[in-house]
Amino acid sequence: MKIVVIGxxxxxxxxxxxxLTARGHEAVAASPNTGVNTLTGEGLAEALKGAQVVVDVANxxxxxxxxxxxxxxxxxxxxxxxxxxxxxxxxxxxxxxGTERLQDSGYFRAKLAQEKLIKxxxxxxxxxxxxxxxxxxxxxxQAGTEGQTVRLSPAxxxxxxxxxxxxxxxxxxxxxxxNGMVEIAGPERVGLxxxxxxxxxxxxxxxxxxxDAKAPYFGLQLDxxxxxxxxxxxxxxxxxxxxxxxx
Numbered sequence: 001m002k003i004v005v006i007g008x009x010x011x012x013x014x015x016x017x018x019x020l021t022a023r024g025h026e027a028v029a030a031s032p033n034t035g036v037n038t039l040t041g042e043g044l045a046e047a048l049k050g051a052q053v054v055v056d057v058a059n060x061x062x063x064x065x066x067x068x069x070x071x072x073x074x075x076x077x078x079x080x081x082x083x084x085x086x087x088x089x090x091x092x093x094x095x096x097x098g099t100e101r102l103q104d105s106g107y108f109r110a111k112l113a114q115e116k117l118i119k120x121x122x123x124x125x126x127x128x129x130x131x132x133x134x135x136x137x138x139x140x141x142q143a144g145t146e147g148q149t150v151r152l153s154p155a156x157x158x159x160x161x162x163x164x165x166x167x168x169x170x171x172x173x174x175x176x177x178x179n180g181m182v183e184i185a186g187p188e189r190v191g192l193x194x195x196x197x198x199x200x201x202x203x204x205x206x207x208x209x210x211x212d213a214k215a216p217y218f219g220l221q222l223d224x225x226x227x228x229x230x231x232x233x234x235x236x237x238x239x240x241x242x243x244x245x246x247x
Contacts, residue, residue, distance in 0.1 A: 001025050001026065001052050001174075002025070002026040002028065002050050002051045002053075003020055003025055003026065003027050003028070003051065003052070003053040003054070003055060003173055004028045004030050004047055004048055004051045004053070004055070005017050005020070005027060005029055005030060005054075005055050005057065006030050006031070006036075006054060006055065006056040006057065006058045006075075006079065007030075007031055007056065007057040007059065008027075008028065008030050008031055008034070008057075009029050009031040009033045010031070010057065010058070010059065011133075011135065011162055012057045012094065012165050012166055012169065013029060013031070013057045013058075014029070015162060015163060015166035016055065016057060016166045016169050016170055016173075017029045018166075019166050019167060019170040020170050020173065020174075023170065023174070025174075028047060028051070030043075030047045031058070038058065038074075038075040038078050038079050039071065039074050039075055039078070041082070044078060044079070044082045045082055045085065045086070048082050048083060048085075048086035048088060049086060050086075051086060051088055052088065052089050052090065053088065053089065053090045053091075053092065053173050053174075054079070054083055054088050054090075054091050054092070055092040055093075055094075055169055055172075055173050056079065056091070056092070056093045056094065057093075057094045057169065058075065060072065060107075060110070063106070063107050064106070065106030065107075065109075065110075066106075068106055069106065069109065069110040069113060071110070072110045072111065072113055072114040072117075073110075073113055073114070073117070075114075076113075076114050076117040076118070077117065079091075080117060080118070080121040080123065083121075084121070084122070084123065088123055089123075089124065089177075090123070090124050090125070090126070090173070090177045091118060091121065091123045091124070091125040091126075091177075092125070092126045092127075092128065092169065092172045092173050093114065093115070093118055093125070093126075093127050093128070094128055094130060094165070095111050095114070095127050095128065095129045095130070095181070096108065096111055096129055096130060096131075096132075097129045097130060097131045097183055097185065097227060097228070097229050097233075098129075098225075098226050098227050098228075099111045099112050099115065099129065100112060101225070101226055102220055104219070104220055105218065105219060105220055107218075115127055115181075124177035124179055125177055125179060126172045126175070126177050126178045126179075126180075126181075126182065127180070127181040127182070128168060128169060128172050128181075128183075128184060129183045129184070129229075130160055130165050130168070130183075130184045130185070131157065131158045131160050131183075131185040131186060131227060131228070131229060131233075132157060132160075132227060133159065133160060133161070133162050133165065134159045134160065134161050134162070134186070134238075134240065134243050135161075135162050137159070137195070137196055138203075140152070140192070140196060140217075141196050141199070141200060141209075143217075143218060144196075144209075144215060145207065148206065148208065149207065149208055149209075149210055150197075150207050150208065150209045150210065151209075151210050151212045151215045152192050152193040152196055152209055152210075152211065152212065152215050152217070153192055153193060153211070153212065153213060153214075153215050153217055153221075153222040154191040154192060154193045154194065154211040154212075154213060155191070155192055155213075155217075155222035155223055155226060155227065156189050156190065156191060156192070156227075156228050157189070157190065157191075157192045157195065157227050157228065158185040158186050158188065158189045158190075158227070158228050158229060158233075159185075159195070159240070160184060160185055160186040160236045160238075161186065161236055161238035161243045163236075163238060164184070164186070164236025164237060164238050165184065165236070167236075168184045168234060168236070182233075182234060183229040183230060183232075183233040183234070184229075184233055184234045184235070185228070185229045185233040185234075185235060185236070186235065186236050186238070186239075186240070187235045187236060187237065187238070187239055188239060188240060189228060190240075191211070192217070192222070192227075193209050193210070193211040193212075193215075194209075194211070195240065196209050197209035199244075202244050
């Protein structure tokens, strides 16, 4: 089966293409690096010829409110139109757990707009909402850094390894469209500030994490339900300690 991976040269896309190929499918990495641009439409029709499934794991190059909304809306419109012409039978998209709860953020408003475009399309779909990737812990720490102190919320999180995200996206791509959303998360629910301290200590980073319930998370105020999944998420197998051991 031919499966086109939009954003196929990024963190998740690269792993997803490898997993789909290993499972015996024709996985095509589509991104500006391979001559496919969903913003301009360049190379899109050619890439989708003969594709049964499209998996969209692309992310905006800018998180500025206006730019990120334009990215997901323009890319989404172009992709849905091209898929309809090509006869794509299943659209799979990667989104974020908590999107509808975090609408004070321009990024999450843009992700919700993307989800609405997918739902409005006649193409059968599956939206996979993932918790934060373990690979982003360094960036989270940097965002909360003041000198040698990292001020972060102690709110609960349930981060997932990117390998497990790619595996879940592959499963969704090869499965039946659910015409709805599924959630994926890591196996452990922990406090954000404590987890980042464990990460920094393991990396030999001398910064100290201070738990502060009012500390912003990329401009957002968090509580224990902001970034955690519902009752029945699909859980990745990789624990934080196992993920660290591989780094």
